[in-house]
Amino acid sequence: MDFSFKISMRNPHILLLGVLILLVGCYPDIDYISKGYTQKIIVEGRIESGKYPKIYLSLNVPLSETVDSTTIRDKVIRHAKVTVSDGDVEEILTSKWDVEHFPPYVYFGTEIKGQTGKTYYLKVEYGEEYSGEHAIKSETTIPLDFQIDSVYIEPTAIDSLRTLSVAINIDKNRKNAYRIYTRKSKDKRYIETPIVFNSDFSLDGLQKFTLSPLPNKNDSSFAEGKYFAVGDIVDIKAVAIDSTATQFFKDLTMFSIIAGNISINEIKPLSSNVTEPGFGIWYGCAVQTKKIIIR
Amino acid sequence: MRCFLTFSIFLFYAIGFAQTKYQVLKDTTDSSSIVHKVQEIPEIEVSSKNPLSNIKSGSGGVFIDVPKLKKLPSILGDSDPFKALQYMGGISQASDASANIHVRGGENDQNLILLNGSPVENPTHILGLFSVFNPDLIDQMQYLKAGIPAEYGGRLSSVIDVKNFINPPLNTELSGNIGLIASRLSLKSRIGNRFSYYAAARASYIQYVVMPLLLKLGVDPQLTQNSFEYYDVNAGFNYYFGTGTKLSAHYYRGQDMIQIAELSQFSFEGNSSRWGNHVLGMQLSHVFSDQFSMLHHLNFSGFDLNSTMNWLANDYRINTDKKSYNYKADFIYLAGKHNIKTGLEASFEKQLPITIRTESYDLQTDFRYNRFLSGAVYVRDEWEMGPLLLNVGIRSSFYHKLQTYTSSDNSELNAIDRAKSYLGLEPRLSSRLMLDDKSSVKLSAGKHYQYNNRVQLINFGLPIEIFVATSSVTRPSSLWHFSGGYFRSLYNNHWEVSAEVYYKSFSNLLEYGGTLSDLFSVTAIEQLMYAGKGHAYGTELMLRKNFGKIAGWINYTLGWNYRQFDDINDGKRYLASNDRRHDLSAILMYNITPRWNVSATFVYATGNRLNLPRSWYIIDDKVVLEFSGYNAFKMPDYHRLDVSLTYKLPQWQNIHSELNLSIYNLYNRANPFEVHYSTKAKEENNYDYKIAMTYLTPILPSISWTFHLK
Numbered sequence A: 001m002d003f004s005f006k007i008s009m010r011n012p013h014i015l016l017l018g019v020l021i022l023l024v025g026c027y028p029d030i031d032y033i034s035k036g037y038t039q040k041i042i043v044e045g046r047i048e049s050g051k052y053p054k055i056y057l058s059l060n061v062p063l064s065e066t067v068d069s070t071t072i073r074d075k076v077i078r079h080a081k082v083t084v085s086d087g088d089v090e091e092i093l094t095s096k097w098d099v100e101h102f103p104p105y106v107y108f109g110t111e112i113k114g115q116t117g118k119t120y121y122l123k124v125e126y127g128e129e130y131s132g133e134h135a136i137k138s139e140t141t142i143p144l145d146f147q148i149d150s151v152y153i154e155p156t157a158i159d160s161l162r163t164l165s166v167a168i169n170i171d172k173n174r175k176n177a178y179r180i181y182t183r184k185s186k187d188k189r190y191i192e193t194p195i196v197f198n199s200d201f202s203l204d205g206l207q208k209f210t211l212s213p214l215p216n217k218n219d220s221s222f223a224e225g226k227y228f229a230v231g232d233i234v235d236i237k238a239v240a241i242d243s244t245a246t247q248f249f250k251d252l253t254m255f256s257i258i259a260g261n262i263s264i265n266e267i268k269p270l271s272s273n274v275t276e277p278g279f280g281i282w283y284g285c286a287v288q289t290k291k292i293i294i295r
Numbered sequence B: 001m002r003c004f005l006t007f008s009i010f011l012f013y014a015i016g017f018a019q020t021k022y023q024v025l026k027d028t029t030d031s032s033s034i035v036h037k038v039q040e041i042p043e044i045e046v047s048s049k050n051p052l053s054n055i056k057s058g059s060g061g062v063f064i065d066v067p068k069l070k071k072l073p074s075i076l077g078d079s080d081p082f083k084a085l086q087y088m089g090g091i092s093q094a095s096d097a098s099a100n101i102h103v104r105g106g107e108n109d110q111n112l113i114l115l116n117g118s119p120v121e122n123p124t125h126i127l128g129l130f131s132v133f134n135p136d137l138i139d140q141m142q143y144l145k146a147g148i149p150a151e152y153g154g155r156l157s158s159v160i161d162v163k164n165f166i167n168p169p170l171n172t173e174l175s176g177n178i179g180l181i182a183s184r185l186s187l188k189s190r191i192g193n194r195f196s197y198y199a200a201a202r203a204s205y206i207q208y209v210v211m212p213l214l215l216k217l218g219v220d221p222q223l224t225q226n227s228f229e230y231y232d233v234n235a236g237f238n239y240y241f242g243t244g245t246k247l248s249a250h251y252y253r254g255q256d257m258i259q260i261a262e263l264s265q266f267s268f269e270g271n272s273s274r275w276g277n278h279v280l281g282m283q284l285s286h287v288f289s290d291q292f293s294m295l296h297h298l299n300f301s302g303f304d305l306n307s308t309m310n311w312l313a314n315d316y317r318i319n320t321d322k323k324s325y326n327y328k329a330d331f332i333y334l335a336g337k338h339n340i341k342t343g344l345e346a347s348f349e350k351q352l353p354i355t356i357r358t359e360s361y362d363l364q365t366d367f368r369y370n371r372f373l374s375g376a377v378y379v380r381d382e383w384e385m386g387p388l389l390l391n392v393g394i395r396s397s398f399y400h401k402l403q404t405y406t407s408s409d410n411s412e413l414n415a416i417d418r419a420k421s422y423l424g425l426e427p428r429l430s431s432r433l434m435l436d437d438k439s440s441v442k443l444s445a446g447k448h449y450q451y452n453n454r455v456q457l458i459n460f461g462l463p464i465e466i467f468v469a470t471s472s473v474t475r476p477s478s479l480w481h482f483s484g485g486y487f488r489s490l491y492n493n494h495w496e497v498s499a500e501v502y503y504k505s506f507s508n509l510l511e512y513g514g515t516l517s518d519l520f521s522v523t524a525i526e527q528l529m530y531a532g533k534g535h536a537y538g539t540e541l542m543l544r545k546n547f548g549k550i551a552g553w554i555n556y557t558l559g560w561n562y563r564q565f566d567d568i569n570d571g572k573r574y575l576a577s578n579d580r581r582h583d584l585s586a587i588l589m590y591n592i593t594p595r596w597n598v599s600a601t602f603v604y605a606t607g608n609r610l611n612l613p614r615s616w617y618i619i620d621d622k623v624v625l626e627f628s629g630y631n632a633f634k635m636p637d638y639h640r641l642d643v644s645l646t647y648k649l650p651q652w653q654n655i656h657s658e659l660n661l662s663i664y665n666l667y668n669r670a671n672p673f674e675v676h677y678s679t680k681a682k683e684e685n686n687y688d689y690k691i692a693m694t695y696l697t698p699i700l701p702s703i704s705w706t707f708h709l710k
Helices: A012-024 A071-075 A243-258 B002-014 B038-049 B066-070 B083-087 B206-216 B411-417
Strands: A003-010 A041-048 A054-059 A081-085 A090-092 A094-097 A105-108 A119-125 A136-141 A148-155 A161-170 A177-184 A191-193 A205-210 A233-241 A278-293 B061-064 B091-093 B101-103 B111-115 B138-144 B158-164 B172-178 B182-191 B195-204 B227-240 B245-263 B268-287 B292-311 B314-335 B338-358 B370-385 B388-401 B420-434 B439-450 B452-456 B465-469 B477-490 B495-512 B529-545 B550-565 B582-591 B596-605 B613-619 B622-627 B638-652 B655-664 B674-679 B689-694 B700-709
Touching: A041 A119, A041 A136, A041 B613, A054 A081, A054 A119, A054 B613, A119 A278, A148 A233, A148 A278, A161 A177, A161 A233, A177 A243, A233 A243, A243 A278, A243 B622, A278 B613, B066 B138, B083 B091, B083 B582, B083 B596, B101 B158, B206 B227, B314 B465, B370 B465, B452 B495, B495 B550
Parallel strands: A003 B172, A041 A278, A136 A278, B111 B158
Antiparallel strands: A003 B700, A041 A054, A054 A105, A081 A090, A081 A119, A094 A105, A119 A136, A148 A161, A161 A205, A177 A191, A177 A233, A233 A278, B061 B138, B091 B101, B138 B158, B172 B182, B182 B195, B195 B227, B227 B245, B245 B268, B268 B292, B292 B314, B314 B338, B338 B370, B338 B465, B370 B388, B388 B420, B420 B439, B439 B477, B452 B465, B477 B495, B495 B529, B529 B550, B550 B582, B582 B596, B596 B638, B613 B622, B638 B655, B655 B700, B674 B689
């Protein structure tokens, strides 16, 4: 039997260079000018059961504009007239700086407190351009009251850490979703378990949700990640929101993960419930809290 | 080519069908040309010198000279005939380091890619850097972009027909390639005169060889935790019964594996993905007489993807899967000046659009396998009347989707899910009129249906696409394609010019219309699809020099490609993402001496269209981008020059060898691989959001030494 044999050998150094380049990549800026920029009033407003409304207003920023920690304040709206009404009582909100939040300026009420099952109306007037007929309007209803049925603390592979779950009795017909926050005693703030992981309108009856807070590097509990340390005292805050707000925050969560990262057909704008030229969300929250010690 | 012809003639004799009137010019498994008439031999004589000549060919396709394409410089020093298709007219490359193929404005999933007659779903390995076709095994490639005859169907835009092991060796042949990234080994042999077989395997081992080296070179250890690997295996045989009957079979299995330890840029970590094709096919051909032959195909094709990734501290599993079982029969009858071909095919397919679920099943998509039957019968006649060659055919395609879900109280789902059938009539016509012995005019028109789509979800190297089958709400995609051209050879066939025009009208194209989170809130994927139409038109010019010390060609395409969806861009027409106003490719090959030759390739293309944001805002502590009009942004133009220099070393004993130096992207053009948005600084309260692009391949020299032992 006659054999013919052929082998070719590529230069390994060049291949190495190729792989190196593939892994490292390069990130040059490209020339880009924002096309068709139109100014929008960004509205983030909520009214919780038992609490006064809070509204934050800002302007969208053209992508071609560089904004630093000083100039970003120019994008904060501080001279709007914000009115909240429950249908009977109408209140013009007062305002102040709120450095714990961005935008760092809050419009808040002192008269109207949220009640479950009740509808609230928002009106934002800003300069002559956005007043009267052109005022930005929205309405929302605080969902009906609900209960956190039970809390589960379960072991992990690491002795000192636990997972935390809550069980909520869900009435499917309400079409509510639940944003769940936890605050560990070592942290200053509540951290949310992303809503996309625990909202499903087909759920009914008693449902258990595993909590996955995502602390960032500024949080003392950063090293614990989504787990809870034995001995820690944890505040749990569960918030029911309606289907409009659910869709908004689900989209927002995914959008903010995707945006800037992966090229995806994710260009459908968020579903704002605020009239133009405003954009954003005005939503009511039915709130339940629990305090537990991790054992 | 001469060897090819010699072997073909040998094969002809070997199987006992030597006739003075007919010659087997190609392998008998090639159903398009089991028997050709003797008067076509002069054309073959021409094509033996000039395998790319298409003055006399009847349709808008070409048989590709695989050895010639293998000589073109390619990425990482590896020659890949499939990747080299990008230098053909009408084909545009999607982006750098991508083997996605868009033919005359078509989508990537509209190409019928066949391996020995079996469909191949995903034709690339590792971010499109390599094709799944083992270069050692490819004997023949056919590329059809217009005038697609009635025997082909199921995809709208093109046919790329790859054939392995058409030319079994007379003796045992072992060939291989050993490299730092991957190696391949293939064996071709025969037992007796009747049975020939092959087996081949390729595998990469980046994490075992390259990564340790990178570590030693001081590269960030984090990077070396990532790995990109692939393997594939091929096997097959041919058996000649000696009664005009041939049985052949082929098997292909390939898989890609990517592991990414952490990519903060992409907000996820612990990504591990595996995907690959599975192909198994068998053909039985029989030649009854000089006039009549038949061919039966039995095929299985599969594709699956399994990915795990950690997003926001939750483990996700992503899975897509598709399996297709196909039978096809072709019958060829030669009667005078008629070459009549008829046949039928039937397929059963099941495909999982996509599943995404958390490890703990807290959240999961509800999509289930879609199952459907499809089939077609066709007949076509290639009729030569003096200078006129007509190929007239009709294909009748049938599709039936089976019900997926048990009936529920969800009326919307019931309406989508109900069993549904479609019938499509696909007339095909192509003609060639020889004006004289040097020039011809060609016209073609055809209707095509596609019942099965892959809709892109994430454009990130991983083939995360959604399988969407035609249903009661997603109607079959269809295309009317009209094409015409003038072809002329000059200076005793040393030069060749052509000019072609085309117009394509697409209906029921699909785009994913939801957000990622919507995948979790619907039961049927069809609920998230937008349907629309499109049209593309353009002209293709070609100038080619066929012989001499200098040979090569230039292809230029001027094209427009539009889409119009009621639910996108407020219903207004917009440019498709693969719109390419200008697309140019040029090849130059210069034999300096019998030992030295140099080649160069140049490509230029208008940048892809894409969606980019025009502003951003912060809400609920999250940065949100606001987008401008659909596909309103154009990426920077793509252009690149590659050169290759080959020196044939003097023969030493029985070793033939050559040295090749090639430089990819000679002038170091930063062609965009992808575009994203980034902040320059990591500190808080810095909102310097910018559009940035990644480029993958700067200037990339490579050197290779190839030797043959006989």
